[in-house]
Amino acid sequence: MSRSSVDLDRLRLELETICGARRVSMREPDLDVYARDMWPRLLLARRDGVPPLHRPYVVVWPESVREVSAIIKLARGLGVPIIPYGGGSGVCGGTVPIFGGITIDTKRMTQLRGVSADELVCDVDAGLSGERFERELARRGYTFGHFPSSIYCSTVGGWVATRAAGQLSTKYGKVEDRVVGLTLVSGHGDVIETDGPSRAMRGPNWTQLVVGSEGTLGVICSARLRVAPAPQLRVYRGFEVDDVAAGVEAIRRVLQKGLRPAVVRLYDELDTFLNSLGKKGDDDRHGPDHDIAPVPAEGEGALPAVPRAAPDDDGVVGRLLSLARGRRLDLRQEMLGAALSRPRIINGLFGAVAEKVARRGCKMIIGLEGARIRTEVEAALTFQEIEAAGGRDLGEEPGRAWLAHRYAVSYRMSPVFRDGAFVDTMEVAATWERLLDLYHSVKAAIARHAVVMAHFSHGYAEGCSIYFTFAAHGNSRAESERIYDAIWKDGMEATTRVGGTISHHHGVGLLKASYMAGEHREAMAILDAIKASLDPDNLMNPGKLGLAAARRPAATSEGRRELRAERRPEGRR
Amino acid sequence: MSGFEVELRRAVGDAHVKAIGADAWQVAPGSPAEVAEVIGLANRFKIPVRPVGTGTKPVRHHGPRMLVSTRRMDHVIHLDETSLLVHVQAGITGLALEKVLSPRGLSIGDYSPSILGSSLGGLVAVRTPGKSSVRHGFFEDAVVGLSAVLADGRTVHTRVAPRRATGPDLGRALCGSEGTLGFITSVVLRIHRRPETRFVSAYILPSVDAAVRAVYLALHEEAAPAGLRIYDAAEAELHFGAPVVTGDDALLVAGTAGPTDLAACDRDLVASAVTAEGGRAADNRLAEIWWRRLHHGEPTPGPAPTLQVTATPGKVRPVYQEVRAAVVAAGGKVRAHVSRFDADGAVVFFTITGGSPDPLREAAERAAQAAGGWLLGARAARMDSYFAALKAALDPNNVMNPGALA
Numbered sequence: 001m002s003r004s005s006v007d008l009d010r011l012r013l014e015l016e017t018i019c020g021a022r023r024v025s026m027r028e029p030d031l032d033v034y035a036r037d038m039w040p041r042l043l044l045a046r047r048d049g050v051p052p053l054h055r056p057y058v059v060v061w062p063e064s065v066r067e068v069s070a071i072i073k074l075a076r077g078l079g080v081p082i083i084p085y086g087g088g089s090g091v092c093g094g095t096v097p098i099f100g101g102i103t104i105d106t107k108r109m110t111q112l113r114g115v116s117a118d119e120l121v122c123d124v125d126a127g128l129s130g131e132r133f134e135r136e137l138a139r140r141g142y143t144f145g146h147f148p149s150s151i152y153c154s155t156v157g158g159w160v161a162t163r164a165a166g167q168l169s170t171k172y173g174k175v176e177d178r179v180v181g182l183t184l185v186s187g188h189g190d191v192i193e194t195d196g197p198s199r200a201m202r203g204p205n206w207t208q209l210v211v212g213s214e215g216t217l218g219v220i221c222s223a224r225l226r227v228a229p230a231p232q233l234r235v236y237r238g239f240e241v242d243d244v245a246a247g248v249e250a251i252r253r254v255l256q257k258g259l260r261p262a263v264v265r266l267y268d269e270l271d272t273f274l275n276s277l278g279k280k281g282d283d284d285r286h287g288p289d290h291d292i293a294p295v296p297a298e299g300e301g302a303l304p305a306v307p308r309a310a311p312d313d314d315g316v317v318g319r320l321l322s323l324a325r326g327r328r329l330d331l332r333q334e335m336l337g338a339a340l341s342r343p344r345i346i347n348g349l350f351g352a353v354a355e356k357v358a359r360r361g362c363k364m365i366i367g368l369e370g371a372r373i374r375t376e377v378e379a380a381l382t383f384q385e386i387e388a389a390g391g392r393d394l395g396e397e398p399g400r401a402w403l404a405h406r407y408a409v410s411y412r413m414s415p416v417f418r419d420g421a422f423v424d425t426m427e428v429a430a431t432w433e434r435l436l437d438l439y440h441s442v443k444a445a446i447a448r449h450a451v452v453m454a455h456f457s458h459g460y461a462e463g464c465s466i467y468f469t470f471a472a473h474g475n476s477r478a479e480s481e482r483i484y485d486a487i488w489k490d491g492m493e494a495t496t497r498v499g500g501t502i503s504h505h506h507g508v509g510l511l512k513a514s515y516m517a518g519e520h521r522e523a524m525a526i527l528d529a530i531k532a533s534l535d536p537d538n539l540m541n542p543g544k545l546g547l548a549a550a551r552r553p554a555a556t557s558e559g560r561r562e563l564r565a566e567r568r569p570e571g572r573r
Numbered sequence: 574m575s576g577f578e579v580e581l582r583r584a585v586g587d588a589h590v591k592a593i594g595a596d597a598w599q600v601a602p603g604s605p606a607e608v609a610e611v612i613g614l615a616n617r618f619k620i621p622v623r624p625v626g627t628g629t630k631p632v633r634h635h636g637p638r639m640l641v642s643t644r645r646m647d648h649v650i651h652l653d654e655t656s657l658l659v660h661v662q663a664g665i666t667g668l669a670l671e672k673v674l675s676p677r678g679l680s681i682g683d684y685s686p687s688i689l690g691s692s693l694g695g696l697v698a699v700r701t702p703g704k705s706s707v708r709h710g711f712f713e714d715a716v717v718g719l720s721a722v723l724a725d726g727r728t729v730h731t732r733v734a735p736r737r738a739t740g741p742d743l744g745r746a747l748c749g750s751e752g753t754l755g756f757i758t759s760v761v762l763r764i765h766r767r768p769e770t771r772f773v774s775a776y777i778l779p780s781v782d783a784a785v786r787a788v789y790l791a792l793h794e795e796a797a798p799a800g801l802r803i804y805d806a807a808e809a810e811l812h813f814g815a816p817v818v819t820g821d822d823a824l825l826v827a828g829t830a831g832p833t834d835l836a837a838c839d840r841d842l843v844a845s846a847v848t849a850e851g852g853r854a855a856d857n858r859l860a861e862i863w864w865r866r867l868h869h870g871e872p873t874p875g876p877a878p879t880l881q882v883t884a885t886p887g888k889v890r891p892v893y894q895e896v897r898a899a900v901v902a903a904g905g906k907v908r909a910h911v912s913r914f915d916a917d918g919a920v921v922f923f924t925i926t927g928g929s930p931d932p933l934r935e936a937a938e939r940a941a942q943a944a945g946g947w948l949l950g951a952r953a954a955r956m957d958s959y960f961a962a963l964k965a966a967l968d969p970n971n972v973m974n975p976g977a978l979a
Contacts, residue, residue, distance in 0.1 A: 118887030
């Protein structure tokens with residue numbers, strides 16, 4: 001068979017030979033599900049019931065590296081794209097099969113092959129969910145220390161593929177800081193292990209060339225990851241500072257002293273203000289809480305059993321949209337739309353109100369955890385440094401409240417979408433020298449179109465990331481998409497202009513692909529070369545990461561047409 | 574004079590080009606733009622480019638070649654004291670940079686001065702163990718951005734950000750690439766404030782095994798010492814000129830640094846770990862001598878070690894034991910110290926004496942690898958075809974230090 005024509009039945013048969021019939025699906029609901037991830041722009045279409053534009057031809061669930069290799073070799077022979085898929089929690093459209101193809105869901109590769117106590121390294125399969133991974137480690141007395149708010153619906157492989165960051169990254173680092181080696185099936189279908197002490201080996205560090213590749217170089221099947229002993233002590237504290245600049249300075253001082261709190265979060269005025277609208281007594285409701293007790297409860301680590309939200313608390317995002325709370329739905333939608341259609345006014349209004357109401361300034365959350373003795377010493381030094389930088393101690397309560405609700409945020413988005421508005425987040429980063437510039441520039445860029453607030457988190461000795469949350473509204477899907485695209489265009493360009501990076505931990509996907517040239521400029525030549533090395537046929541997740549080879553794999557256009565023709569009767573069955 | 578030489582002289586000036594053979598030249602460009610120009614020329618004329626930095630070990634090359642020295646590119650381009658970053662040209666040595674940083678209370682970090690004599694571009698381009706500290710990590714991790722000239726004369730900059738999620742870390746393709754993929758012209762490095770306090774201390778433990786266990790016990794309690802070294806009895810005797818420890822005993826020296834409370838905390842964590850492993854305090858002067866030698870240029874007696882083996886934390890003890898057993902079985906003598914600890918492991922430095930050197934060394938190397946250690950200069954041979962493809966994409970004429978990583 002020539003590579004230019006793909007026979008769907010044959011594809012299915014071949015895949016069934018590799019994986020067995022039960023782990024291959026061409027059913028309509030499956031193809032619909034794997035057509036998208038959590039990219040908000042796609043949710044706009046979904047809200048209107050628009051069918052997905054791009055669907056995979058087929059979804060497979062391999063259970064071993066050998067099966068993945070066989071699938072890729074098959075796909076290579078047929079010229080069919082491969083889209084690796086983990087939890088589907090990405091927010092940039094990284095797993096959307098824009099040229100069709102085989103979506104490889106890794107979620108049936110879930111082994112955690114032990115933890116070496118000597119090395120503090122574990123070997124884990126890509127498809128293991130974050131929650132299960134962390135619970136299994138906790139049971140053995142360890143933690144990976146990676147707690148993204150998506151931990152209940154993301155996978156280890158997805159983290160590695162996107163250079164993800166968790167809420168405690170200031171201590172434990174981002175995922176790329178914790179990867180010792182990877183097992184990758186390249187675009188050739190070869191199994192590669194990148195392990196080896198990078199500092200002792202000559203030549204480029206292949207692990208770091210694969211981490212963050214978002215499926216464009218191969219399928220990450222397993223990873224050797226550094227783990228840490230489970231923390232013996234957790235200390236959380238809230239502080240107030242006069243303004244964003246003072247808070248940024250306090251964080252910088254702490255981190256440049258060599259102190260490594262697990263969490264440092266600084267909320268800007270609007271974010272602080274909306275936070276303060278939470279009901280009084282909110283924090284008392286959970287009482288003595290096992291997951292914030294000094295010693296984590298058995299088997300729980302830092303993970304509550306379910307993401308916790310107070311029943312009638314919509315969270316900060318909800319409050320951002322609470323302008324019309326309590327009215328009839330249609331009126332509420334109308335008012336919400338009216339408000340969000342005039343973001344400049346709202347931003348200005350909020351700015352003024354926030355200034356008046358939250359005169360106390362900006363709130364900070366600081367948390368430390370780890371080995372008992374050193375954590376105690378570091379906590380004392382950290383709090384001392386923040387006070388020396390002008391921070392006012394708010395006690396433990398704000399820290400406890402954050403800890404209790406920190407996973408709930410992302411789950412509060414759907415009501416917003418129901419109300420006809422949309423919400424998204426933009427996480428950018430820069431060195432300290434450029435950080436306030438970045439904050440003001442990006443905020444101004446987004447504020448032209450949306451209501452925007454921000455917090456600073458994920459700090460390093462040399463800089464910090466800023467997490468913008470914005471909400472906007474369009475009268476139609478077309479208008480919403482237009483506004484959405486304008487927000488990202490202006491935000492990304494503002495970021496590049498002041499020397500920041502366009503993504504700190506969400507990745508690129510489709511959303512930021514067109515801004516990659518601005519981010520890396522001539523260095524894109526290196527990315528193209530890595531691609532040419534590991535996936536010369538452009539089989540792997542084509543069209544992503546802004547690669548020059550953003551075309552579909554060779555000779556599949558006919559195949560795709562053929563497949564589409566083939567699939568129609570399939571769908572009616 | 575060849576057409577290539579004429580163009581070369583026009584590009585960088587007569588004073589900076591020296592013919593060293595029929596078709597071999599030494600050139601010292603004065604700027605990244607000149608580097609781009611001479612590499613573009615070499616690519617056009619298909620002349621192999623051999624980078625030379627300060628501290629580069631001389632390699633004998635034959636045939637046509639252009640040796641490119643970074644010695645004229647030794648400027649500090651930008652010192653960002655707010656972000657604790659310094660942007661330097663590739664030709665500056667670590668020691669020269671330290672002279673700029675030191676009066677400002679800043680430092681490159683707790684790296685061994687023995688490596689800082691090299692130009693920083695070379696330090697980043699050529700990966701050898703020993704560029705690590707527990708406190709400041711592997712030297713390569715301090716690289717936040719870099720600029721390099723590719724074979725076709727294009728200059729690439731990896732833009733500076735604390736971390737990013739915009740694809741693979743592109744700068745890492747050039748780190749350790751030994752000039753085969755691009756010529757590094759400048760780097761942006763993390764720097765550190767000079768610590769408020771330093772402590773050093775010395776301990777005696779019942780064995781090298783116990784000393785290694787004590788170190789990892791302390792590290793698991795999150796101590797982050799500025800330096801650690803373990804000597805076996807023979808090595809300690811040679812280094813300190815007296816039998817400071819005897820029999821199977823081992824000497825452990827440790828330095829801690831940082832805010833006073835933290836430096837003291839780390840010192841105490843090491844001391845507790847030593848106690849837990851059956852050790853006791855030793856004469857602190859031993860630690861002071863070690864630190865002075867390491868950081869203030871006092872010479873260490875004895876020959877350079879014969880063999881350096883990198884081991885992950887769990888492999889340090891087996892590597893030490895197996896190599897020792899193998900050398901003794903082959904009729905030689907061996908002494909060792911373990912140093913350059915970081916989260917990923919440590920380096921065991923063996924000095925082998927007696928018998929005939931080559932068979933002993935071979936026996937030691939075999940034992941080290943069998944025990945899971947990595948020899949100096951190891952290469953991931955399984956990545957060879959991928960590396961070749963990567964190089965072919967960036968350097969189709971194969972002019973960038975050809976053969977260096979093959």
